[in-house]
Amino acid sequence: MDRGARARFRPEEAPSAGMKPSALRQLSPELQSKLRSCTVISSIGQLVEECVCNSIDAGATKVSVVVDTGSTLAITVSDNGRGMSVRDVRDVGRRYHTSKCHDLQDLSDNIKTLGFRGEALASMSDLSVLEVTSRAAGSFETYTRISTKAGTATLACGPARYQLPKAGTVITARDLFHNHPVRRNMIRRNLQKQLEDARARVYRLALIHPAVGVSLTEFNGRRKELMRLPPGRSLLSALSDAFGSALASSLVPVGLTVGPFRARGYVTPSNRALNSPEVQFLYVNRRFVKKTPLHKAVKDAFNAARDPYESRRGPVTAPPGGHPGYVLCLDCSPSEYDVTYDVEKTLIEFRDWEMPLRVLNEALREAWPPIKEKEKEPDPLEPPPQTREPPVTPPPAVAVGGTETPSKDANGNCICCPPLARRRLGVPSMGTNDDDDAFICQTIEPFEDAPPPQQQQQPQPPNDVRSLLATWKNPVPAEMYQPSMPSSTANAVVTRESLENATVLTQWGKKFVLIRSASGDLFALDQHASDERVRLENLRRDLTARGDAVTSKVLPHPVPCELSAAELATLRANASSAHRWGWRWEDDDAGGGGVSLTGTPAIEGTTLGGDALGEYLREIAAVGLTSAPPPALHRLLASKACRGAIMFGDMLRRRECVALLEELRKTQLPLQCAHGRPTAALLAPGAVVDEDAALTPRNRRKMLAAGVLKTWRASQEKKRHAPLKLRIGAKKVVRA
CATH class of the missing domain: 1.20.5 (Single alpha-helices involved in coiled-coils or other helix-helix interfaces)
Structure with missing residues (x-):
């Protein structure tokens, strides 16, 4: 070895035994299958959805789902589809065994079924003990197969003990996630969320397949029906059952066909924004999709149809809105798009997005016409529109007694008069024409014949606000304004510790309280925001400190409460929490599954109705049950705290400033007011004060x-x- 080679391979630079790279090795087939199964099936809802998709692909018109939340944690899905032959039953549950896709041509051009990869039943078999019982159409025999470990371990296979009365299939998965104890414990801790997720997945499948009747039942010692949609229903009736008749009756139909693309469905009016995005269903060839450019196009069309300058009117307790509601289906050839390799198969990619987006936008334009400039409210700074047609050529300026009279613009208005002054100086003409505009400036001196001016009239620049803003350039540089303060000030942050041991200096400007921290930093305390935070937490403390429920106001007669199926399920699962905050209700006599309010919370003379209850139930479904008050109640308390707090302009004595600082220290969030504004700001670091x-x-x-x-x-x-x-x-x- 030459000298250079010895220099490159020095003994002291050789890697130690603990630093040697691991050798690449192929995973065992069993471990490959287990990892793949955890990716394909991750929840009870996803497992139920895959089974219902198989039933729909098999031509079933009736699908029944039972979720056993007892000790076994199992599901059972039965249908009346075509069933499977004896040969198919022997191979069912094996990975990549499917009857829907056989070659690359089927995979790329003919994805007309909801399932096509052959992984769902194999993953279920790897995560549970899978039993498949089926009877094929035209056959008198019923066969069953019990397998595990992705179908590679067969526990039983042969004629079933119990014969099915008709053609169909029954899939039972027992002891779910038995080999994944962490995931199993997580699912058991969130059973209600799992059931709601399963209900939402089954509902969006049944919504676009009205010929299929679907039922979902929970079994835990006794049967509890969560959802039932009969076959042969209409789409509007399914929406009415889930979200209320008021919403279903307000929907507007849309439809358009351009070439191979067809868009159809229903949307909510542009003047009715929903409080949540749960009524948003978009399908491509009856496949539910999400997070695509189509969703953005729908949102943009809805926002373009709403008046952006219309202020939100309503009580303080009203939940914030702004979500469109729609059920849209785009039909096209399967060769136009591809289903991406997503676990839930809800992401698609079109070969060319221009055509589907164009068809969808044109279909929505009929129900959501965009607001044009002429339909908007006129700008108060712009001149009012003229009532008569302007002359083609503006009259030239004329001279009277050697003085040139002002010229007029293209609309016949005096150029020298501003729009607002023209209204005051205008003198109506003496003619009998009622169409004369009173805003046209008239010259008091008599007109005399005069030769046309020698100087050519220059075109006048536009004087309306929109034209000025279109050509206006911002003189302020794009960089953020940085005040001339010491560098330590920019890095300093107001914290809770800054308020501890702080001393009050004085009130300044009847708006702020100047305080100095123990380290010498100078802070400005917003007296209104600080007192607002103190009052808010005092009001909340008075409510949460009570052992009993919030005072409820009894209604003179029951008021129907429009709640969706998901909100009704959340209400029944968290009835005690809703009772604590003052809501009282009873089931409707019609038997439709709805409720009617008999009592509402009454906080300082303000009642919270069905909208506030629905918002509270949606929050529970999203983040879980907490001790915090409902959002509508929080907004009400924040409004009460704001109106009763110290205002700007109120003179405070020193002892009042000290008391305000002491009360602010005791709050849980002393650095922000009830609406999120900061209560304190750093003015000067400690070095400046020490001088x-x-x-x-x-x-x-x-x-x-x-x-x-x-x-x-x-x-x-x-x-x-x-x-x-x-x-x-x-x-x-x-x-x-």
Whole structure:
């Protein structure tokens, strides 16, 4: 070995035994199958959905699902489809054994079935003990197979002990996730969420297949029906059963066919925004899809049809809205798109997105026409529209007594008069034509013949606000404004510890309380935001400290409450929590599964009705049950705290400032008000304050107030250069 080679391979640089890279090895088939099964099947809802998809592909018109939440944790799905032959029963449950896809051509061009990979039953067999019992159409024999370990271990296979009365298949998966104890414990801790997820998955399948009757039942010692949709129903009746008749009756039909693409379905009106996105169903060839450009197109069309300048009117307790509701189906050739390799098979990719997006937008335009500029509320800063047609050529300026009279614009209006002044200076003409515009400026001096002016008339720039904003350039640089403050100030952060051991200096401007922390930092305390936080937590403490329920106001007669099926299930599962916050209800006499409110919470003279209850139930379904009050109640308490708090302009004595700081320290969130605004801001770091330590307290307060004034002036200078924000229809101009 040469000298260079010895230098490259020095003994001291050789890797130690613990640092040797691991050799690549192929996973065993058993481990491959187990890892794949955990990816394909991850929840009870996904398992139920795969079985229902197989039943629909088999031509079933009736599917029954039973979820056993007892000690065995099992599911049973039975249907009246075509069934399977003896040969198919022997191979069922093996990975990549399917009757829906046989070659690449089927995979790329003919994906018309909901399932096509042959992995669902194999994954179920790997995560449970799978029993498949089936009777083929035209056969008198019923066969069964019990397998595990992805179908490789057969426990039993042959004629079934009990014969099925008709053709169909029964799939039973027992002891779910027995070989994954962590996931099994997680599912048991969240059984209600798992059941709701299964109900939502089954419902979106049954919604687009109205010829299939579906039922979902929970069994835990006794049967509890969660959902039932009869066969032969209409789409509107299914929506009415799940989300209420009021929503179903307000839907607007849409439909358009362009070439091989066809869009059809129902949407909510543009003036009726929903409080949650749960009524959003988009299908491609009856396959439920999500998170595609089609969803963004629907959202953009809905936003374009709504008036962006219309203020949200309603009580403080009203839940925030803004979600469109729709059930849309796009039909096209299967060769136009591809189902991506997603576990849930809800992501697709079109060969060309332009055509499907165009068809969908044109179909939605009929129900959601976009707001045009002429349909918007007129700008109060723009001149009112003229009532008569403008002249083709503007009249030239004329001279009277050697003085040139002002010219007129293309609309016949005087150029020298601003739009608002023109209304005051205009003199109506003496003619009898009622169509004359009173805003046209008339010249008082008599007209005389004069030669046309020698100077050519220059085109006048547009004087309306929109044209000015279109050509206006912002003189402020794009970089964020940085005030001239020490570098330590920018890095300093207001924390809870900053308020501990802080001392009150003085009130400034009847808006802020100047305080100094133990480290010498100077803070400005917002007196309104601080008192608002204190009052909010006092109100919440008064409610949560009670051992009994919130006071409920008894209604004179029951009021029907429009709740979706998911919200009804959440209400029945968390009835005690709803009772605690003051809601009382009874089941409807019609037997439709709905409820009617007999009592509502009454907080300081304000009642919370069905909308507030529905919002609270949606929050429970999303984040679980907590001790926090319902969102509507929180907004009500925040409003009460804001209206009763110390306002800007209120003079505070020193002892009142000290008491406010003491109460703020005791709160759970002392750094933000009830609406999320900060309660304190850092004005100067400790180094700046330490320089004035030798001064008297009176002089120190003066210099600190001068520093606050300098910071305030810098912020005002920033606002002065900020771009204008015009609120069309609000009759005022505000700065950012």
